[in-house]
Amino acid sequence: MLRRHNASVNFSVVGNHEVLICDGLLCLCSLYEQSASVVVNPATRWHRSFPLSNVQHLIIEKNNKSEVAYPLPRLGFGKDKVTGTYKPVYLYNSFEFKLDNVTTCEVFDFRTNAWRYVVPSSPYRILGHYEPVYLDGSLYYLTKEETEVLPFSFPAETSFEVKLLSLDLHTETFQVICKAPFVQPHSSDLYSITMCILDDRLCVSEKNWPNQEIWSFDGANKTWTVMCSIDLTESVSLFEERSFARSSIAQPSIALVDKNKLLLRGNDYFHTLFIYDLHTKSFDLLFKPPKPVGPVYYFESLFHV
Structure with a gap:
């Protein structure tokens, strides 16, 4: 339930869920349920639902089989500044889902009411532990590029380089912006x-x-x-x-x-x-x-x- 003073909007979001915010709009999705995702404006009580992405279906299938060794991709939500179109986005590492390429990117199009793939996707694996952030027409992620296995470490630790990655929501292209040298390179x-x-x-x-x-x-x-x-x-x-x-x-x-x-x-x-x-x-x-x-x-x- 979302509440503004004495007004409320009800919708079904069961179990673990995510909430993303852009321009006062809240984008909610459930991680394990078949219920549709929804975009809602609590101030006006306007809302619109949209179907599950392909990766959400994969997660539900794995969960139903009681599989445990799989990641939970984080939803991104932002606005194409040129057209004014809002876009939910899933960017996730492909290997864990037995998919091709380094990463897979899905974008929802409200005009066609369907998800579609962005090709090419990010050339680097991302740090998928948290949601991306939106600023000025782009979504931002941190990437993780492994460089070496540290000697004499037990359990084995890998050194990695972290970079800032952007997704332009108008051109739907990825760009590596710069390194993030402040992140501990050996941190697990x-x-x-x-x-x-x-x-x-x-x-x-x-x-x-x-x-x-x-x-x-x-x-x-x-x-x-x-x-x-x-x-x-x-x-x-x-x-x-x-x-x-x-x-x-x-x-x-x-x-x-x-x-x-x-x-x-x-x-x-x-x-x-x-x-x-x-x-x-x-x-x-x-x-x-x-x-x-x-x-x-x-x-x-x-x-x-």
């Missing part, structure tokens, strides 16, 4: 990294307890600068499940308010929302849902597909 815990959009700029967070650094990308110069470094020690008291604050999982950034207040979403079951003041370096609890139901934070609009 990829959940310590998360992408976000802050102040209309692409940002990446990297958590290494007790600190979390947020890097901002300058698209014109293709350079990264440290936006801030957060000491998460003081945030522990905001969580009932305190192990989450100390875990290696990065706290996703939601928005930058008044240039000096950072909204962060906790990695606990409740997705607790708290504020970090960049000047005073202090934390304040903003909102904690009464139940672990997966709250969604968005800015209202009057857009529709």
